[in-house]
Amino acid sequence: MNMLDLDGPVLETVEMHTCGEPTRIVTKGYPKLQGTLLQQRRQAKEQYDHLRRRLMLEPRGHADMYGAILIQETELVSSDEADIGVLFCHCEGYSQMCGHGTIALGRFLIDTDDLTIFPRRKQVQFSAADRTASLNLHAPCGLVRVIVPTTSDGSKADGSRPVSFVSVPSFATALGRSLPIKDRDAWLALTGRGPPHAVTIDIAYGGAFYALVSVEELGLGDRLQELDFDTTKKIAMIIKQSVVETYPDLCQHQSLSSDQCGLYSVIIMDKETGRPSKDTVGAELGLCMFANGQIDRSPTGSGVTARVAAAYGAGKRKLTDKWTYHSLVSHLNNGSGAFLASIAEEVTITTAARNTTSAVTVLVEGQAFYLGKSSFISEREDTLGRGFLL
Numbered sequence: 001m002n003m004l005d006l007d008g009p010v011l012e013t014v015e016m017h018t019c020g021e022p023t024r025i026v027t028k029g030y031p032k033l034q035g036t037l038l039q040q041r042r043q044a045k046e047q048y049d050h051l052r053r054r055l056m057l058e059p060r061g062h063a064d065m066y067g068a069i070l071i072q073e074t075e076l077v078s079s080d081e082a083d084i085g086v087l088f089c090h091c092e093g094y095s096q097m098c099g100h101g102t103i104a105l106g107r108f109l110i111d112t113d114d115l116t117i118f119p120r121r122k123q124v125q126f127s128a129a130d131r132t133a134s135l136n137l138h139a140p141c142g143l144v145r146v147i148v149p150t151t152s153d154g155s156k157a158d159g160s161r162p163v164s165f166v167s168v169p170s171f172a173t174a175l176g177r178s179l180p181i182k183d184r185d186a187w188l189a190l191t192g193r194g195p196p197h198a199v200t201i202d203i204a205y206g207g208a209f210y211a212l213v214s215v216e217e218l219g220l221g222d223r224l225q226e227l228d229f230d231t232t233k234k235i236a237m238i239i240k241q242s243v244v245e246t247y248p249d250l251c252q253h254q255s256l257s258s259d260q261c262g263l264y265s266v267i268i269m270d271k272e273t274g275r276p277s278k279d280t281v282g283a284e285l286g287l288c289m290f291a292n293g294q295i296d297r298s299p300t301g302s303g304v305t306a307r308v309a310a311a312y313g314a315g316k317r318k319l320t321d322k323w324t325y326h327s328l329v330s331h332l333n334n335g336s337g338a339f340l341a342s343i344a345e346e347v348t349i350t351t352a353a354r355n356t357t358s359a360v361t362v363l364v365e366g367q368a369f370y371l372g373k374s375s376f377i378s379e380r381e382d383t384l385g386r387g388f389l390l
């Protein structure tokens with residue numbers, strides 16, 4: 001290794017998955033960034049995006065890869081509000097929030113005893129009564145509280161029990177809104193309804209903005225698992241672009257900068273499919289497509305948060321309700337990997353229009369597991385190794 005002509009640092013990672021969705025956690029080798037968390041994210045984009053490409057794209061990654069870059073110092077860490085920061089990344093760029101990644105990080109951060117990776121590990125709060133550790137994660141969307149089940153002495157995570165997190169305040173900006181679809185973009189099932197072409201959607205924020213649409217609205221079938229992936233992906237991208245063009249004001253947040261706002265993902269929901277897990281009052285299936293058509297294998301933690309917020313806004317979810325959220329992976333694997341979610345608290349926030357509105361914080365539970373460790377290099381003459389997608 002020492003004799004190779006390397007182009008950039010050796011990047012060490014821990015590989016995990018949450019319901020089959022990967023999280024590649026960068027533990028060593030990434031350059032030290034400066035400033036606030038958002039300034040560090042900007043620096044990562046402008047100066048070190050080639051490292052994201054190497055880790056997320058082929059031949060080391062793939063179109064549906066996800067990653068987490070640990071940030072040991074942020075403004076909220078300095079003020080003792082957070083224990084550590086993170087930048088989430090994927091094949092297209094960087095995201096505001098990642099629920100499945102947060103669940104994986106929670107377990108990993110409790111398991112590590114390397115203080116160069118997690119300097120505040122010994123300061124994490126431990127409850128002997130319920131054998132859990134609580135840590136605060138500074139994500140670009142804000143502060144996320146993570147609760148990790150542990151062994152009896154709190155030294156390691158207990159992988160047999162789910163990790164949970166409490167979201168940032170989440171809310172719906174549109175419920176039952178008609179979304180016009182341009183004639184040139186209308187798919188066959190939609191044109192059969194006659195003009196004007198439109199689908200009904202909700203838009204909600206759960207750390208990122210989501211467009212939520214029922215499977216019946218697409219006209220391709222009543223059950224999500226029956227849909228063709230390629231067709232569904234194209235339709236999701238049409239809906240995403242239509243929201244961007246028609247309702248950009250509904251994807252804004254008063255507390256976020258302009259480059260943090262905008263529609264992140266489209267989730268197609270099948271509320272008639274899915275087996276409820278124990279101690280939940282209902283279940284539903286969802287397919288999340290984010291970035292440039294990436295398909296989330298997990299139920300999508302921030303997407304689940306947005307769906308709970310939308311159900312709450314529509315008066316369809318009570319504080320005491322716990323719901324099961326399936327992805328296609330968990331649904332087809334006897335419920336293994338499903339997320340459970342419930343409202344943690346009702347809060348009041350100020351919207352982008354400077355109005356006050358009701359919102360909720362949401363408790364999301366799920367399990368993450370280890371896959372291995374990796375050390376990634378890049379040889380100077382390897383142009384393909386810089387990252388590509390087929």
